[in-house]
Amino acid sequence: MEGPKGAALDLGIQGMSCSACAARIEKSLGKLGGVQEAAVSYASRRAWIRYAPDETDAEAIKERVRRLGFGVSDPGDRSAEYAAMRLLRLRLLVSALLTLPLLWAMAGHYEALSFVPVPAFIRSGWVQLALATAIQFGVGLPFYQNAWSALRAGGANMDVLVALGTSAAYLYSHYVVFAHGAAGSHPDGMLPLYFDTGAVVITAVLLGKYMESRSAARALRESDGYAKLKAEEITVLRADEARRVPAASVRDGDIVLVGPGGLVPVDGIVTGGQSEVDESLLTGESRAVPKRPGSRVWAGTTNRGDTLRIRTETTGEGTLLSRIDALLRQAQASKTGIQRKVDRISARFVPLMLLASAMTYLAWALWLAPGDGSRAALSALAVLLVACPCALGLATPISLVIASGKLARRGIVVKEASALESLAKVEVVLLDKTGTLTEGRPCVAGMQPAPGWSAAAMLKLAAAAEAESPHPYAAAVREEARRRGLVPPPATGRLEWTGYGVAADCAEGRIAVGGRQLAQQERWSGMKRAEGFAAIREAGGETVLFVALGGECIGAISLGDRLKRESPEAVQALRTDGLDVWLATGDAAGPAAAAAKEAGIARWKAGMLPEDKLQLIRALQREGRVVAMAGDGWNDAPALAAADAGFAMAGGTDAALAAGHVALLRSSLTGIHAAVAASRLTMRNIKQNLGFAFLYNIVMVPVAACGLLEPWMAGAAMALSSVTVVGNALRLSGRLARELR
Numbered sequence: 221m222e223g224p225k226g227a228a229l230d231l232g233i234q235g236m237s238c239s240a241c242a243a244r245i246e247k248s249l250g251k252l253g254g255v256q257e258a259a260v261s262y263a264s265r266r267a268w269i270r271y272a273p274d275e276t277d278a279e280a281i282k283e284r285v286r287r288l289g290f291g292v293s294d295p296g297d298r299s300a301e302y303a304a305m306r307l308l309r310l311r312l313l314v315s316a317l318l319t320l321p322l323l324w325a326m327a328g329h330y331e332a333l334s335f336v337p338v339p340a341f342i343r344s345g346w347v348q349l350a351l352a353t354a355i356q357f358g359v360g361l362p363f364y365q366n367a368w369s370a371l372r373a374g375g376a377n378m379d380v381l382v383a384l385g386t387s388a389a390y391l392y393s394h395y396v397v398f399a400h401g402a403a404g405s406h407p408d409g410m411l412p413l414y415f416d417t418g419a420v421v422i423t424a425v426l427l428g429k430y431m432e433s434r435s436a437a438r439a440l441r442e443s444d445g446y447a448k449l450k451a452e453e454i455t456v457l458r459a460d461e462a463r464r465v466p467a468a469s470v471r472d473g474d475i476v477l478v479g480p481g482g483l484v485p486v487d488g489i490v491t492g493g494q495s496e497v498d499e500s501l502l503t504g505e506s507r508a509v510p511k512r513p514g515s516r517v518w519a520g521t522t523n524r525g526d527t528l529r530i531r532t533e534t535t536g537e538g539t540l541l542s543r544i545d546a547l548l549r550q551a552q553a554s555k556t557g558i559q560r561k562v563d564r565i566s567a568r569f570v571p572l573m574l575l576a577s578a579m580t581y582l583a584w585a586l587w588l589a590p591g592d593g594s595r596a597a598l599s600a601l602a603v604l605l606v607a608c609p610c611a612l613g614l615a616t617p618i619s620l621v622i623a624s625g626k627l628a629r630r631g632i633v634v635k636e637a638s639a640l641e642s643l644a645k646v647e648v649v650l651l652d653k654t655g656t657l658t659e660g661r662p663c664v665a666g667m668q669p670a671p672g673w674s675a676a677a678m679l680k681l682a683a684a685a686e687a688e689s690p691h692p693y694a695a696a697v698r699e700e701a702r703r704r705g706l707v708p709p710p711a712t713g714r715l716e717w718t719g720y721g722v723a724a725d726c727a728e729g730r731i732a733v734g735g736r737q738l739a740q741q742e743r744w745s746g747m748k749r750a751e752g753f754a755a756i757r758e759a760g761g762e763t764v765l766f767v768a769l770g771g772e773c774i775g776a777i778s779l780g781d782r783l784k785r786e787s788p789e790a791v792q793a794l795r796t797d798g799l800d801v802w803l804a805t806g807d808a809a810g811p812a813a814a815a816a817k818e819a820g821i822a823r824w825k826a827g828m829l830p831e832d833k834l835q836l837i838r839a840l841q842r843e844g845r846v847v848a849m850a851g852d853g854w855n856d857a858p859a860l861a862a863a864d865a866g867f868a869m870a871g872g873t874d875a876a877l878a879a880g881h882v883a884l885l886r887s888s889l890t891g892i893h894a895a896v897a898a899s900r901l902t903m904r905n906i907k908q909n910l911g912f913a914f915l916y917n918i919v920m921v922p923v924a925a926c927g928l929l930e931p932w933m934a935g936a937a938m939a940l941s942s943v944t945v946v947g948n949a950l951r952l953s954g955r956l957a958r959e960l961r
């Protein structure tokens with residue numbers, strides 16, 4: 221597969237506290253020499269980096285991330301994440317235990333709680349100071365570390381808000397204890413201590429973080445890569461003996477044995493055995509696919525029948541499975557338009573909220589409650605804590621990650637997250653014919669040689685010219701020649717004009733095979749008889765190729781191709797979605813009209829060169845329409861790229877993975893409908909998330925500024941806002957599971 225130069229690196233990242241951290245890692249990696257592209261996703265806790273291997277290496281990149289204060293792990297390996305979660309839980313427990321006595325002591329401050337006996341030693345300012353210090357600088361240390369590295373990088377994140385807010389409460393109380401000595405223990409002379417405030421805030425934030433990471437892990441688990449489908453040990457045949465060897469030691473050409481129920485560990489060709497293989501996790505096709513010698517099989521599929529012998533063609537990172545996995549991770553780390561906007565807003569948010577907090581303090585201290593310093597401080601603190609836009613940063617990516625993971629499991633690989641965004645707005649879907657609407661396995665249906673020529677002689681020459689073309693028509697011509705036992709003569713100087721046809725030189729002269737456009741372009745002579753044949757065949761929906769030797773037409777070949785069984789239904793589903801479906805084909809009007817009619821498509825355009833398809837898309841886009849295009853990955857690649865959402869239909873081939881924005885591994889139009897439906901649900905979910913996150917900040921900040929929120933409530937509300945967003949994204953996960961069945 222071709223792609224931009226450079227090596228790719230996938231990482232799992234631990235210790236990010238909000239999307240500002242992800243942005244910071246991205247920025248820092250961007251400045252590292254040799255890094256071409258870096259995308260970091262807070263939602264999936266992953267990073268995807270492309271770098272020039274001769275300028276830097278994976279170790280240097282990992283080191284850079286570690287130096288920023290984050291943990292680095294292998295992306296397939298979630299254990300580092302679970303370890304981080306366990307650590308978080310431990311911090312939460314310790315924090316809660318240490319906070320309890322402080323809350324107990326606080327009971328003494330309230331009339332209503334005066335019945336609660338408070339032991340004298342707990343009331344001691346020194347004891348409280350000790351407990352609070354342990355929380356603030358023990359449990360709370362990571363807040364300081366993260367805040368510090370964020371500030372050093374010139375940014376601010378939620379750690380800055382938390383560290384600042386709790387330190388203020390802590391230091392104030394600290395000052396009080398020292399100013400008044402241990403007098404805080406005196407029952408009547410209760411000191412205004414706020415140790416409990418900082419402690420409870422830290423506990424609340426930790427609780428929220430813990431809940432968020434728990435539910436995010438749950439939401440992401442299924443949308444995770446395909447790590448589980450990778451075999452660790454493989455049975456290979458060496459010196460006529462079956463042996464279990466580590467997966468890494470299998471080489472191309474090795475014969476692999478896969479027993480009943482076994483996981484196919486490599487991409488390859490079946491050389492022995494007959495069986496059925498379940499490809500559903502790769503392509504979404506739920507029916508088992510029959511395999512016999514000569515069939516292609518892929519890693520990650522499951523043998524449902526008898527033992528298969530497979531000659532290894534690709535292993536490890538080169539397999540289709542691994543490449544899909546890499547594409548998916550890249551997509552999950554990539555950013556959409558909405559997300560960029562939101563990130564820009566939230567980057568401004570933290571400084572803005574620092575200002576709002578300062579203004580709250582001044583308003584209370586100078587005007588609302590002059591003289592009551594603690595009231596002003598508590599309100600300012602609440603603003604600081606409630607303001608964190610962490611839910612905002614999570615709103616878009618978490619839903620996108622879930623949706624792309626779910627789609628991939630149906631054989632619909634979204635390569636750019638932004639395609640999901642445009643897909644939800646698509647109005648027009650352009651389909652091409654061969655291989656998209658039809659099976660793409662045409663057969664020769666009829667032949668009409670020119671006078672003086674036999675069908676066999678004409679076919680032989682045509683097959684010689686088509687010998688190397690990847691076009692399905694070429695395959696049909698070659699197949700027919702083979703079936704008739706004809707051996708095409710050797711030819712040289714092969715040429716292929718996309719959308720026109722092919723040519724080659726052989727002993728008899730220059731042969732050309734192609735459509736009517738090629739014949740006109742090259743001004744072939746003697747077309748009359750062939751045209752008559754073509755008129756009849758095309759009216760019947762067949763495709764006609766013309767064959768010429770030395771510029772003179774020597775006959776015509778008609779090809780029949782069947783519509784895919786599910787095409788009419790899929791077209792209908794797209795129309796029910798409210799989409800305008802067009803057929804744009806390089807074929808002639810007759811077959812175009814016939815295919816359109818059979819599939820239930822009202823508008824079609826024939827004789828479209830690949831450039832024409834591109835121009836059509838551009839023209840529609842100029843009218844302000846959002847266009848999706850589905851075609852084969854190889855000659856429609858430019859049109860697929862120009863469309864707002866390009867679907868490559870070429871099945872499990874390289875071209876399909878390289879072209880367009882979405883690859884349909886099971887080359888069926890139903891995938892387009894599924895992707896559109898999923899994108900709409902996803903965008904709705906994202907909008908709910910964003911609406912909630914914005915509303916939360918818009919409502920809660922004034923409430924806090926008015927002094928109506930205790931700081932601990934503010935801390936809890938901030939943390940719970942992300943939990944709410946993740947919860948909503950989990951709902952999407954369930955919806956998609958039902959929708960994509």
Ligand SMILES: Nc1ncnc2c1ncn2[C@@H]1O[C@H](COP(=O)(O)OP(=O)(O)OP(=O)(O)O)[C@@H](O)[C@H]1O
Pocket residue numbers: 652653654655686689691693694717718719720721722733734735736763764765804805806807808828829830855
């Ligand atoms: N290898 C080839 N051999 C013969 N004719 C060809 C070949 N490639 C292209 N042509 C001619 O050019 C026309 C356009 O080809 P193109 O691949 O763009 O479209 P298509 O396969 O007919 O249909 P669609 O655009 O729907 O996939 C074909 O209909 C055929 O007449």
Ligand SMILES: [Cu+]
Pocket residue numbers: 238378608609610611938939
């Ligand atoms: Cu936050």
